[in-house]
Amino acid sequence: MRNWIPCLRACSREVPMPATPWLKLQIPARVPRGFLSKLLVLCSVSVFAPEARAEEQLDVLFLSKSSGYEHAVIKRSEGDPSRVEMVLGELAEQHGFGLSATKDAGSINAADLQDVDVVIFYTTGDLTKSGGTGAGIFRGDGEGAMGKDGVTDLIKWVEAGGGFVAFHSASDTFKNTDLGLADDAVTPYVEMLGAQFRAHGPRNFAGQLMVIDPDHPVAAGLKDGAAVVDEWYAFSQLATDRIHAVALLDAGAEKDALPKVYGGDPYPVIWTMERGEGRVYYNAMGHREDVWTNPLFQGLVVDAILWAGGEGATQSSPNLSVAHP
Numbered sequence: 263m264r265n266w267i268p269c270l271r272a273c274s275r276e277v278p279m280p281a282t283p284w285l286k287l288q289i290p291a292r293v294p295r296g297f298l299s300k301l302l303v304l305c306s307v308s309v310f311a312p313e314a315r316a317e318e319q320l321d322v323l324f325l326s327k328s329s330g331y332e333h334a335v336i337k338r339s340e341g342d343p344s345r346v347e348m349v350l351g352e353l354a355e356q357h358g359f360g361l362s363a364t365k366d367a368g369s370i371n372a373a374d375l376q377d378v379d380v381v382i383f384y385t386t387g388d389l390t391k392s393g394g395t396g397a398g399i400f401r402g403d404g405e406g407a408m409g410k411d412g413v414t415d416l417i418k419w420v421e422a423g424g425g426f427v428a429f430h431s432a433s434d435t436f437k438n439t440d441l442g443l444a445d446d447a448v449t450p451y452v453e454m455l456g457a458q459f460r461a462h463g464p465r466n467f468a469g470q471l472m473v474i475d476p477d478h479p480v481a482a483g484l485k486d487g488a489a490v491v492d493e494w495y496a497f498s499q500l501a502t503d504r505i506h507a508v509a510l511l512d513a514g515a516e517k518d519a520l521p522k523v524y525g526g527d528p529y530p531v532i533w534t535m536e537r538g539e540g541r542v543y544y545n546a547m548g549h550r551e552d553v554w555t556n557p558l559f560q561g562l563v564v565d566a567i568l569w570a571g572g573e574g575a576t577q578s579s580p581n582l583s584v585a586h587p
């Protein structure tokens with residue numbers, strides 16, 4: 263089994279342009295925007311001045327608000343952008359899309375979303391709360407809360423043609439338990455996303471990806487059988503009748519080591535869905551810094567953003583008929 267994450271050092275900071283076929287869906291170079299500066303990264307969606315945008319440019323809003331556990335890769339330190347913000351900033355410059363990164367969940371509202379083509383979430387908890395419901399590492403980041411209509415506005419925006427891209431703990435967001443609901447409840451956000459986080463094991467491990475739709479536009483950079491070291495999530499409320507699975511996870515030895523978490527058949531970890539006129543993408547990866555700095559993962563991120571922004575076929579009819587136990 264080949265390790266898909268060969269190194270950290272060679273992938274850090276300097277982000278080489280991925281070679282084809284990773285760039286199969288690259289949009290043409292556009293008006294140079296200059297490096298996405300620290301200032302831009304730290305600003306909210308209001309940085310989008312219409313006259314500064316090329317007409318056809320994709321405008322992407324990245325929200326990394328934590329109302330629960332805050333991952334290290336999205337932590338800002340002493341005013342510097344987080345690792346994920348840096349990576350997305352570099353990809354935005356390379357691929358010619360506009361990026362605004364914020365930790366203020368209040369940015370998710372009907373008015374501000376009008377200026378956005380693709381929203382990316384790397385979040386936790388009930389985003390209408392500034393802090394988390396727990397203590398210690400679950401206390402949240404204290405950043406701005408989403409308004410009470412935020413989720414409704416987001417879903418309406420997607421249904422009208424917006425693209426929603428979600429990584430890792432975006433599934434640990436607006437869960438039924440976050441909202442004090444019953445275990446079998448499906449919140450509107452989870453219904454849109456397609457699942458909610460259930461558990462992960464105590465250790466990162468090399469999960470093997472089984473690509474079941476290699477022709478999907480978001481699968482151009484996926485290799486069937488590739489092993490990815492990450493913190494792998496297991497899910498509940500998985501919408502097996504609605505999602506279009508792109509890749510499944512074979513947890514290998516962890517299936518026997520942690521059967522309550524990883525037991526059973528391989529299950530989806532990358533999927534897409536249609537929602538009205540809009541497109542939804544989820545990728546369970548992204549806990550680790552060396553995932554975000556890996557050019558192969560970055561290729562997946564770019565493909566996901568472009569697809570959510572309308573590039574390529576939607577290709578999201580449900581393709582799973584058997585529920586994961």
Ligand SMILES: [Zn+2]
Pocket residue numbers: 333430431493549
């Ligand atoms: Zn994680």
